[in-house]
Amino acid sequence: MIVPLQAAETPTPTRETFWGISGVGEILFYYLTALVVVVFLYGVYARFARYAEGDEDPIDRLDDLGSRIVAAARIVLTNEKQFDRDLYGGLMHSFIMWGFLTLLIATTILAIDMDAWQLVLGQESFWVGDFYLGYQFVVDAMGLLFVVGIGMALYRRYWVRNHRLWGRHTSSEDDLFIWTLFVLGVGGFLLEGLRILATGYPEFEIVSFVGWGTALALETVGVDQSLATTLHWWAWWSHALVALAFVAWIPYAKPFHMLSSFANVVTRDENSARRLPGIPADLEATNAETIDDFTWKEILDQDACTKCGRCSAVCPAKASDRPLDPRDVILDLKSYREELDAGTTDEQSIVADGGTSVIDAETMESCMACMACVDSCPVEIEHLNSFTRLNRQLVDQGDVDPGMQDVFQNVMQxxxxxxxxxxxxxxxxxxxxxxxxxxxxxxxxxxxxxxxxxxxxxxxxxxxxxxxxxxxxxxxxxxxxxxxxxxxxxxxxxxxxxxxxxxxxxxxxxxxxxxxxxxxxxxxxxxxxxxxxxxxxxxxxxxxxxxxxxxxxxxxxxxxxxxxxxxxxxxxxxxxADGRVGLSGTELEYTVTYHDPCHLGRYNDEYEAPRDLIRATGCELVEMPRNRANSFCCGGGGGGVWMEFDEDPKPSEERLREALEDTDTAADATVEKFVVACPMCMTMYEDGRKTGGFEDDLEIVDIAELIVEALGKEDVATGE
Incomplete structure (x- = not known):
């Protein structure tokens, strides 16, 4: 009698979590994990306890907290601020953030299965079968994105050497952060490849396509199953120790931005900069005599800064070589606070005109209050609140630019x-x-x-x-x-x-x-x-x-x-629009460009009304490369119209150059008129037209002047 052969039983898709690690090794790992959690929680507690030492914020930043958290989650998870004006940066950050979150969630699921589902509840593992296969595929796919994102970051930082990423506060901390993430990402796939090779390529593990490919690559370079088993133990412990060290490090260095940035977005003021917080009626109140005069939110701003340099890149003061870099002001305050708390520096003036101080008066005088830094910040740092606090301290001390002193006197009298x-x-x-x-x-x-x-x-x-x-x-x-x-x-x-x-x-x-x-x-x-x-x-x-x-x-x-x-x-x-002005059918036939005033555009999101009026006159409107929310300040805001600066080029000159040289027009056309909608812009650009040598190249006009010309009433308006 012939007995038919039975097919070999296909193993259930799953794997041993601590494969190759002894029972003593498991106990040691859990001990180290508990220690790391304690260190992590204490660090987070110390950070938030420090915020409580800051002054009370005049704005209620925790009202309707549920809606705030939901809105913040949407902003953070979509990376919408990272994509703003920087597609490469948006993709890079999205890959890193989503990859990191996926790996964090995957680790959490594994812990729930082992420590809660099996150990506490006594249930069979759910990390088997189709769930396991889906889990492994998603982890490999998102882990690959994570590594790609890290690679993009390394390329931008070290190969391209993007100017935004390098500055006075760039340090070894930044290097350690990005390279630790790289080691974790690549090390995870190396560990997975060694395991797959050491266990003889279980057929179902092909869903771990990156790990499978890594195993094939290892075998190609001469790693056999026995060597892979030995190397796996070393790789497992190396990966675990780096991961645990990273978690313990989070509250004490740059990685903390993963928490502080989200908190900063949750507590943001949607009207920041367009409305400044008032000062107490108590005349004894101080503005910035000490670091603890800053509110808890302003201190949180300092910790949320990731040194990305977006604010520096759009700052017109920095572009004009004024002594202001908005990132440096925030980080200077942070460094001073941390050094003061650690006892490694003596207490000094926060801001002053000359002498030893954290921030120099000339730095703050350079700010144009254009709101570009606030608008560009991906983590909702409210620079102008801190800057205004510093300026108020300068006024209290009498450290005010002579030009501003004259203005104050004129207004009072x-x-x-x-x-x-x-x-x-x-x-x-x-x-x-x-x-x-x-x-x-x-x-x-x-x-x-x-x-x-x-x-x-x-x-x-x-x-x-x-x-x-x-x-x-x-x-x-x-x-x-x-x-x-x-x-x-x-x-x-x-x-x-x-x-x-x-x-x-x-x-x-x-x-x-x-x-x-x-x-x-x-x-x-x-x-x-x-x-x-x-x-x-x-x-x-x-x-x-x-x-x-x-x-x-x-x-x-x-x-x-x-x-x-x-x-x-x-x-x-x-x-x-109601037909009351009489511009129907008007054709001025000028080629013009329009400058968005900071206080109308970035401050108040009004971009279309001025453009509709320009088009209504019949002019051909062409846009400068920097327009709408990305407009470049004329230099007159924040008192700039009343102060003299040693700058090259002047913001107004740079903007006029952009209008003439960088603005795309129709064939054989040139920009004839530079159109403004702000009296201060008019003043700054008329000055820039003279100092920059643009007098013969274009005319500065207000939208209202275009309209009266279209109405045929320009003689009345000019007083001729």
Whole structure:
């Protein structure tokens, strides 16, 4: 009788977790793991305990915490900020982050299966069969992405030597971080290849395609099954010790950004920079005398910095060789704090003009408050909050640029930055063929805040007359405050003069309350920003009883947004859309480019209204390479319009060069007009046109001037 042969039983897809490791080895591994967890948790505790020593943050950053966490998870998991203006960097970070998270989740699943499911609950392992096969395939696929991402990082850092990654704070810590990740990624696949080779290539392990390929490569170079078994033990312990050391290291060095960055995104202020936090009414309060004057969020900002250099790359001050690198300011504060806590340095001034200090006054004077650093930061560091705190300290100490001192004096005495008489504020309107309405005496639809530069600067007076002509042509009921209008305070606040800003804000809200109007319209984006985002944040009741404050208003102004605040381009764009301006069929036929003002664009996300108006005049609009949120500052913000700097090139000169040399136009066309929508931009670019030698190459015009030319009323607007 012939007995048929039975097929060999196919092994169930799974593997022994501690294959090749003795029982003593397992115990030792668990002991080391427990020790590492303790070291890790203590490090995290110490970090967050240090934040608690910082000052209280004036903004509630933990309200609606669930929604904050969900929103932060979306931002972090999509890597949307990393992809912004950097596809290579976005892909690199995505590969590393998703690969790392997958490996972390895979390790966690394995621990649950062994230590909870089997050991505690007494169940059979679920790490078998199809689950095991799927697990191994996903881990290999995502692990490969992780290694590719690390390779991309190494290529960018060491081969290309991307300028963003190298600076004063670049250190061996950065090298150790990236190379440790590389060793973990490559070492994991080497370990897997050795195991597959040592166990005789189990057929189901082909799903571990990277490990399988590694095993084949090892065999090709002469590693047999016996040697693979021996090498596996050494590789297993090497990989385990590096992994455990890395976990223990996380809270004490650069890897902590994996936790602090997420916390920073959770606690971010979506209105950061466009609204600065107020200062306490307590005159005894300090701004930046010590490191603990910084709020807990500002200290968290310091720990969240990954040294990626995105803020440095977009900073116009750094590009102009001013002594400011936003990354260095944040990291200088962090280094000083850590050295002070460790007792390796003596306490010193945080910021000062000359002498020994952490930050030099000239560094902070260089900031243009353009918000480019805040906008570009992938981990939501709020640079301008810390910078403003430093500027306020400089004001408290009297370490203020002489040009700014003159401006402060002018505003205190005359209510404007020019030091001209308040009674002359509306003289710009004298050449007009119509009279302006006094909004203090009559009801108007638009209360027009003209601003300092359109009121007193000869070049910007033409812009003011142009806008008045447009509103008159549209039959708009508008009026101004005449001598009751003062400087809005936006930029003196950003250079640290908070109390002068409060005086101006209190005066204006009382003036606004005394008028009957529907909409508040601003010529200057700086005015628009502070009226829209900051005046409503001030609790005037805290200061109304102070004899130094010349106002009696004792509440929040426009807290519910009942007053609509508009930049003039937004208001006029509505009028054009309603057919009230009369631009239909107009053709100016100029080739122009448009510069996005920081306070209108990055600060307030208004990009389309100015462009719609330019196109409505018939001009051909071509975009500079840096446009919209990536616009390059004119150099006038943050008090820059009033200070002198040793810089080359000037930001305004660099921007005009970009308009002429880097902007793609139609064949045989050149940019004829450089269009602005901000009085400070007008001032800076008219200066840059002269100093940069561009006077014969292009003309600086405001959008309002294009519109009045399209309407055929330019003679009235210019006063001719």
């Amino acid at each position: 005359d209510g404007n930055t020019f030091g001209n008489a308040a009674r002359n504020r509306a003289d710009w309107a004298d050449p007009l063929e119509f009279d302006l309405t006094d909004a203090r005496e009559e009801s108007v639809e638009y209360l027009w805040y003209v601003g300092d530069y359109p009121s007193y600067d000869d070049r910007n007076k033409k812009v003011a007359r142009s806008l008045a002509t447009i509103l008159e042509a549209a039959d708009v009921d508008f009026g101004i405050l005449f001598e009751d209008e003062k400087y809005d305070g936006n930029d003196v606040r950003r250079v640290g003069e908070e109390f002068l800003y409060l005086e101006l804000a209190g005066h204006h809200v009382e003036s606004f309350e005394a008028c009957d109007f529907e909409k508040l319209v601003c010529t200057d984006p700086h005015s628009y920003n502070t009226f829209e985002n900051e005046y409503s944040e001030v609790d005037f009741a805290e200061f109304a009883d102070d004899p130094m404050m010349p106002f009696e208003y004792d509440g929040y102004w426009n807290a519910d947004g009942e007053v609509e605040v508009l930049h003039w381009t937004q208001a006029v764009e509505e009028l054009v």
